[in-house]
Amino acid sequence: MDPRLAADRDALPHLLDTVRQHATEVLGRIADRKVIPTQVLPEPDPLPELGTGLREALDDFTSRWEPVLSASAGPRYLGFVTGGATPAALAGDWMTAAWDQNPISSLDGAGQHLERETITWVRELIGLSDQHHGAFVSGATMSNIVGLAIAREWLGECKGVSPAECGTAALGAVQVLSGTAHSSVPKGLSVLGLGRQALTHVPTLPGREAVDLVALEQALNQVGGPCVVVANAGTVNTADFDNLRAIAAMREHHHFWLHVDAAFGAFAALAPARAHLVEGLDLADSICVDLHKWLNVPYGSAVQFTQRRDLQTRVFQNTAAYLGPLGDTPDLVNLTPENSRRLRALAAWFTLRAYGRDGHREIIERSIACACALGDVVTDIPGLRLLAPVRLNVVCFTLAEDPTTERLAALAKHIADKVFLTPTVLDGVPALRAAFSNWRTTKTDTDRIAAVLENAVRVL
Numbered sequence: 001m002d003p004r005l006a007a008d009r010d011a012l013p014h015l016l017d018t019v020r021q022h023a024t025e026v027l028g029r030i031a032d033r034k035v036i037p038t039q040v041l042p043e044p045d046p047l048p049e050l051g052t053g054l055r056e057a058l059d060d061f062t063s064r065w066e067p068v069l070s071a072s073a074g075p076r077y078l079g080f081v082t083g084g085a086t087p088a089a090l091a092g093d094w095m096t097a098a099w100d101q102n103p104i105s106s107l108d109g110a111g112q113h114l115e116r117e118t119i120t121w122v123r124e125l126i127g128l129s130d131q132h133h134g135a136f137v138s139g140a141t142m143s144n145i146v147g148l149a150i151a152r153e154w155l156g157e158c159k160g161v162s163p164a165e166c167g168t169a170a171l172g173a174v175q176v177l178s179g180t181a182h183s184s185v186p187k188g189l190s191v192l193g194l195g196r197q198a199l200t201h202v203p204t205l206p207g208r209e210a211v212d213l214v215a216l217e218q219a220l221n222q223v224g225g226p227c228v229v230v231a232n233a234g235t236v237n238t239a240d241f242d243n244l245r246a247i248a249a250m251r252e253h254h255h256f257w258l259h260v261d262a263a264f265g266a267f268a269a270l271a272p273a274r275a276h277l278v279e280g281l282d283l284a285d286s287i288c289v290d291l292h293k294w295l296n297v298p299y300g301s302a303v304q305f306t307q308r309r310d311l312q313t314r315v316f317q318n319t320a321a322y323l324g325p326l327g328d329t330p331d332l333v334n335l336t337p338e339n340s341r342r343l344r345a346l347a348a349w350f351t352l353r354a355y356g357r358d359g360h361r362e363i364i365e366r367s368i369a370c371a372c373a374l375g376d377v378v379t380d381i382p383g384l385r386l387l388a389p390v391r392l393n394v395v396c397f398t399l400a401e402d403p404t405t406e407r408l409a410a411l412a413k414h415i416a417d418k419v420f421l422t423p424t425v426l427d428g429v430p431a432l433r434a435a436f437s438n439w440r441t442t443k444t445d446t447d448r449i450a451a452v453l454e455n456a457v458r459v460l
């Protein structure tokens with residue numbers, strides 16, 4: 001054994017304690033460090049031919065790379081839709097690496113059973129019935145891709161062919177209708193061989209990102225045959241919601257697969273005052289739910305739900321002599337694009353076990369309260385203009401005067417060491433958005449953000 005490797009093995013208890021101590025210091029300062037660092041990037045180092053052991057690797061990481069990492073795990077990183085990691089989720093992630101399981105089959109321990117238990121918890125958390133089967137994937141993009149892959153197989157079933165067996169050419173042109181689809185949907189269509197052009201934008205309601213039901217009905221009439229509808233439960237810009245129940249009801253007269261992208265919106269189900277937004281979610285054929293956003297587990301965690309596991313295994317079955325037959329409860333290797341992978345469920349398992357539905361409801365409701373409070377602040381600051389009512393956890397706003405992309409970028413840059421917001425364009429208007437989803441964020445942070453914004457607008 002390499003001597004440094006052997007030394008690290010022998011000193012492992014001590015070394016892990018050092019790492020733990022370091023992580024504790026990092027997290028202890030996470031709320032106070034610059035949200036977006038301004039230091040210059042380090043020059044790339046050559047591949048170490050001779051290693052120097054864990055201790056020096058940690059020192060090198062600490063000095064070269066830590067100063068240029070963002071405080072995305074902290075309370076005032078409001079870009080994209082970014083969760084942190086609850087204490088229990090972090091512990092679960094550490095244990096994931098410590099145990100280093102590959103939970104894709106039943107051959108070697110109970111990993112996949114733990115994943116199934118966690119899937120059931122997530123399903124109940126967001127109010128889905130047991131008609132839905134879930135599987136862990138790496139993120140909402142992958143969840144959308146898996147959902148659309150099952151939809152593709154369903155389109156084949158309607159035509160009496162299997163695209164999984166004969167390729168997508170057998171389908172002919174495919175139509176995917178959506179109001180405000182997330183960018184991962186066209187990406188997914190590209191990956192799946194259906195093509196980005198398969199996506200048809202259906203008009204949304206005036207001043208909204210929610211799909212216009214009359215326009216959707218017209219689009220469905222125009223398509224005539226089987227197609228796919230991607231409904232959106234929580235749009236990135238304004239957290240707007242399609243009317244899921246009404247869309248699902250259109251299946252009485254139209255033949256379509258209903259995929260719902262509820263990446264972060266699904267968590268509205270936890271807040272009694274917002275649960276109506278996801279009414280009808282259970283009626284979907286496939287659903288995307290992200291966990292590394294609002295469930296606050298570390299990156300690399302989302303769930304894909306579907307009512308058609310038979311179609312799912314047709315697409316993703318991984319037949320090999322050393323793996324068992326599909327059976328009624330297929331091994332996880334047959335459900336998603338990945339084969340070998342980490343025990344993805346464990347961080348979610350830990351946080352749900354530790355804080356339960358109630359603890360996570362509190363996080364969701366606090367995020368919403370913070371967003372509403374910031375929405376009020378934006379309304380009150382004369383130089384700013386709120387672009388949409390705060391429906392959930394996202395505040396979308398712009399400058400009251402001369403809202404150019406450049407001026408908004410200057411504003412975002414000016415405040416980026418204290419609060420990180422991401423730019424967008426809403427209905428042609430350049431804007432900024434603040435998305436609240438980190439478990440650490442409190443009213444104190446919102447007050448601080450309000451002060452920072454007010455000051456920045458004044459000096460802009």
Ligand SMILES: *Cc1c(COP(=O)(O)O)cnc(C)c1O
Binds near residue numbers: 141144182236
């Ligand atoms: C974040 C998001 C995605 C993509 O999720 P990743 O985890 O980045 O892959 C898809 N849809 C919606 C609505 C999202 O908010």
